[in-house]
Amino acid sequence: MKKPSAPLLLESIRLVDGQAPLLHRHQERVDRSRHHYYGKGPSLKLAEVLETLDLPSSGTFKLRLLYGARVEKWEVLPYSVREVTSLRVVAADDLRYGRKYADRSGIDKLFNQRQDSDDILMVQREHLTDSSYANLALYDGSKWYTPAWPLLRGTRRAQLIDEGILQPTIIRLRDLFHFEQVRLINAMMDWTEGPTIPISRIAGV
Known part of the structure; x- marks a missing residue:
């Protein structure tokens, strides 16, 4: 029922x-x-x-x-891949999006806080989660990692983890500077198509 x-x-x-x-x-x-x-x-x-x-x-x-x-x-x-060259950190402590809901109003409100950045990097209790429309992959110079606790566990993320390309790990906001770049990943983009943003282009850290 x-x-x-x-x-x-x-x-x-x-x-x-x-x-x-x-x-x-x-x-x-x-x-x-x-x-x-x-x-x-x-x-x-x-x-x-x-x-x-x-x-x-x-x-x-x-x-x-x-x-x-x-x-x-x-x-x-x-469909064409959205151009994203910069991100802004926003707090998303109260956001709940564990399922892929049609109602994205909570995410949209956070997206409106991006100021002059192209997209947002959401953080819950100082832990990285997602952008407004994609999961995250972070590169430290040798390996790619993805936040262990995203708001939504995407289908492309699951594929990349199963293939051994991504390793889930806890990533705190203060850990960002251990990485060189962040790539946005979702079902609509192949692994190499996702926008890749240097850590230096992330505002609000």
Whole structure:
């Protein structure tokens, strides 16, 4: 039975020439979220959903699925990687985004604090979490690390951890200067496509 407080959820799925390379990881997240809010109800099979949609057969696009007990809305949007060359640290102690909610108003309020920076670097209780739209990867000159406790555990992050490219670790704000750069990662960008920002371009540290 649906819980009264069940919110509208979102999946942003990368489409490349009509295929969804990370679909199984999106499915895992959908399963976890729906089980949390709906218990052992009928499953929502993303592969079956995609088969019913008129999707472009060439090019790179973003498929946005809004869902709850069922798919409520979908749209396909052209996608290009956002240019991000600077970040600003903002405190996000009160923000809760453990599931991929359609309502991003809390994140949007924090994003509006970026001043002259391109995006934000969210910190909870002095620990790094995410940017406004991506998980974080930090490079220390030899290895790549990712915060152990992001607000949302993204599908690309999960893939990169499984492949041994990223190592989860606790990263405090004061640890930033042990790193050379931070890369933004999400499902819509391949590993090498994510904006990479020098630590010197992070304001508010």
